[in-house]
Amino acid sequence: MTAPGYVVFGTAIGDCGIAWNERGVIAVQLPEGSEEKTRTRLVARLPDAVESAPPAEVQQAIDGVVSLMNGQRTDLTGVELDYEGVPEFQHRVYEFIRSIPAGKTLTYGDIANILGMPGGAQAVGQAMGRNPFPIIVPCHRVLAAGGKDGGFSARGGVATKRRMLVIEGALVDEPTLF
Numbered sequence: 001m002t003a004p005g006y007v008v009f010g011t012a013i014g015d016c017g018i019a020w021n022e023r024g025v026i027a028v029q030l031p032e033g034s035e036e037k038t039r040t041r042l043v044a045r046l047p048d049a050v051e052s053a054p055p056a057e058v059q060q061a062i063d064g065v066v067s068l069m070n071g072q073r074t075d076l077t078g079v080e081l082d083y084e085g086v087p088e089f090q091h092r093v094y095e096f097i098r099s100i101p102a103g104k105t106l107t108y109g110d111i112a113n114i115l116g117m118p119g120g121a122q123a124v125g126q127a128m129g130r131n132p133f134p135i136i137v138p139c140h141r142v143l144a145a146g147g148k149d150g151g152f153s154a155r156g157g158v159a160t161k162r163r164m165l166v167i168e169g170a171l172v173d174e175p176t177l178f
Helices: 035-045 056-069 088-097 108-114 121-129 157-168
Strands: 005-011 014-021 024-029
Touching: 005 035, 005 056, 014 035, 014 056, 024 035, 024 056, 056 157, 088 108, 088 121, 108 121
Parallel strands: none
Antiparallel strands: 005 014, 014 024
């Protein structure tokens, strides 16, 4: 088995990172404020990863992420993910989340009910907080009850989540007084 590869790339929301192995994408890193901070965070998660040119299928995933964050309706469901080490429940949740199209949202409770787990909204939320593939598994499209923002564990928190939803057309960018 060869070491995983990774690369940092620019998007409309900042420098993201992606890592892969021979089975598919193993991690996506949302922006950390700078290219170097994003790289450092990704390498901390995957210390054996080596920065290298992505293979064609990973470059397609990168192009898709860049396109989506530029506001284009891009379908990332074809990106191959390596779920090794991801618990079965989270795997089920992530595969379902991938079916939510850009510009649409569901609540944690909606997803729990669809997956046959009434009352499982908190478990769905916890799975979102552990998502190793943000954007490709679009956890930002999952909201709290009543369409409230809920949480978002990436740098920038809920503001980053809202920005991504505005870019995708799921939220109207509401002006504030501040």
